[in-house]
Amino acid sequence: MGLMEQKQHFSVNLLDWYMINRRDLPWRRHNNPYFTWVSEIMLQQTRVDTVIPYFNRFIANFPTVQALAEAPEEDVLKNWEGLGYYSRARNLQAAAQQVMELHGGEMPQDKQAVFALKGVGPYTAGAILSIAFNQPQPAVDGNVMRVLSRYFLIDEDIMKGSTRVLMEELAGELIPEGRARDFNQALMELGALVCTPKAPHCLTCPVMEQCSGRIAGRELTLPVKTKAKPPRPEQRLVALVEGRGEHRGQVLVRQRPATGLLARMWELPHVLAAPAAAGKAAGPLADEPAMALLAGSLWAEGFAARPEGLATHAEHVFSHIVWNLQVYKCTEQDQGSDELPLIAAEARAAYDAAAQAAAKEMAASMLEASPSASDLDGEILAEAAVISPDSALTQTGKGDGLIYRWIGPKDMDKLAFPNVFLKLLSSYFAGAYDEVKE
DNA sequence: AAGTCGGGGCG
DNA sequence: CGCCCAGACTT
Numbered sequence A: 001m002g003l004m005e006q007k008q009h010f011s012v013n014l015l016d017w018y019m020i021n022r023r024d025l026p027w028r029r030h031n032n033p034y035f036t037w038v039s040e041i042m043l044q045q046t047r048v049d050t051v052i053p054y055f056n057r058f059i060a061n062f063p064t065v066q067a068l069a070e071a072p073e074e075d076v077l078k079n080w081e082g083l084g085y086y087s088r089a090r091n092l093q094a095a096a097q098q099v100m101e102l103h104g105g106e107m108p109q110d111k112q113a114v115f116a117l118k119g120v121g122p123y124t125a126g127a128i129l130s131i132a133f134n135q136p137q138p139a140v141d142g143n144v145m146r147v148l149s150r151y152f153l154i155d156e157d158i159m160k161g162s163t164r165v166l167m168e169e170l171a172g173e174l175i176p177e178g179r180a181r182d183f184n185q186a187l188m189e190l191g192a193l194v195c196t197p198k199a200p201h202c203l204t205c206p207v208m209e210q211c212s213g214r215i216a217g218r219e220l221t222l223p224v225k226t227k228a229k230p231p232r233p234e235q236r237l238v239a240l241v242e243g244r245g246e247h248r249g250q251v252l253v254r255q256r257p258a259t260g261l262l263a264r265m266w267e268l269p270h271v272l273a274a275p276a277a278a279g280k281a282a283g284p285l286a287d288e289p290a291m292a293l294l295a296g297s298l299w300a301e302g303f304a305a306r307p308e309g310l311a312t313h314a315e316h317v318f319s320h321i322v323w324n325l326q327v328y329k330c331t332e333q334d335q336g337s338d339e340l341p342l343i344a345a346e347a348r349a350a351y352d353a354a355a356q357a358a359a360k361e362m363a364a365s366m367l368e369a370s371p372s373a374s375d376l377d378g379e380i381l382a383e384a385a386v387i388s389p390d391s392a393l394t395q396t397g398k399g400d401g402l403i404y405r406w407i408g409p410k411d412m413d414k415l416a417f418p419n420v421f422l423k424l425l426s427s428y429f430a431g432a433y434d435e436v437k438e
Numbered sequence B: 001a002a003g004t005c006g007g008g009g010c011g
Numbered sequence C: 001c002g003c004c005c006a007g008a009c010t011t
Helices: A004-019 A033-043 A050-062 A063-072 A071-081 A087-103 A111-116 A121-134 A142-151 A161-174 A180-193 A289-302 A337-367 A377-388 A409-413 A419-429
Strands: A232-242 A250-257 A270-272 A305-317 A321-332 A403-407
Touching: A004 A161, A004 A180, A033 A050, A033 A121, A050 A071, A063 A087, A071 A087, A111 A121, A121 A161, A121 A180, A142 A161, A142 A180, A142 A403, A161 A180, A180 A419, A232 A289, A232 A305, A232 A419, A250 A419, A270 A289, A289 A305, A289 A337, A305 A419, A321 A419, A403 A409, A409 A419
Parallel strands: A232 A321
Antiparallel strands: A232 A250, A232 A270, A250 A403, A305 A321
16 A cells, blocks of 8 residues: 555545534634634643633623724633633734734734734644635644554654654645645544544544554554653742731732733732752641741731631642642731731741752752862852742832732632632632631 | 643543 | 643743
């Protein structure tokens, strides 16, 4: 069997299979380029079942490019809450504004113009051009690379950029004349439903007969993929500050900076328990120093609060970091309380000492790793580690710092929180931590 | 080329 | 509950 025949077999049988087995998805019901675009951004790193309710709500609230372009960013973020990778939402809105200004609100059909939109890379550009406009452009995502690597037995590491380029060339050749829209979706549909990562359903696969990977018994070892390095652990102390007086029934929250991790999302105040030594898990911090540190960091931000006790633990996993959270219930105090500044000063001193120790350890381990490095390098490393600790403590507060607010349960439907804080706040407002004692 | 950026599902 | 999934942007 030649390569030409193998390709022909693939394209014909896959397309036939798709026309019978295609799922009825909200963004497939109308041929609306805006719907295609929104769905493709949402589907990046996110499964179909998760996206469906978000897509429906998003389109209901922002039915057109113009509606999205003109919406308050806060509303867009709130509609993305819980979906993750929040820069997708900000890029999508920025791109909607691009479409308004450069293309009169109409989705461009030119490859360069689509690719130039914020948040649109090689995959998404191909998906939009093929699905919305039936242009014969490849749309190579993880599903497609898995399917192609198995069917054509391609051993290249799919994490390499060069492999994606190779896959795009191949995927482009496979598109049947005039059928880009259906074929590209068929490819991804097969990867999602049949040619799955762990336990592919080869026996029901429409192209199994000429699948080189299966024939070679390699379906479980393909695609070849370098595994990601494990996330670094961070121990963090979270303050659940219960308001008193005029803030009774409210909790203190803050908005994260405009860039970086969880940009512009709201959260409970928290602080790094200790600057982690290189490659070392810090582990939980004892309650007493933890509460002192938390009080100190809140004081530095302009808030007087007394930690009462540990309310709960929580975990939040990112691709590159894992937050281990110790959540302390705290109560708001009078600003005039003369005891708190003292706690703050002690906490700050303890924190600096811990940072100093960690930095020395890190410098030592790096010197050990590369003996050629001079003592001077060690000094510089130590210095760097001390002056680059968590922002919460280095913020001078008031002015250049984060935005803090007291909120009640009703404010929850305006502000966007990452899931971990959403769950903590929901539990708190439901009375889950009432039993915490001092 | 390597690091940054969330969240959920599966065996 | 350890492991897997992986697109765009930044550096």
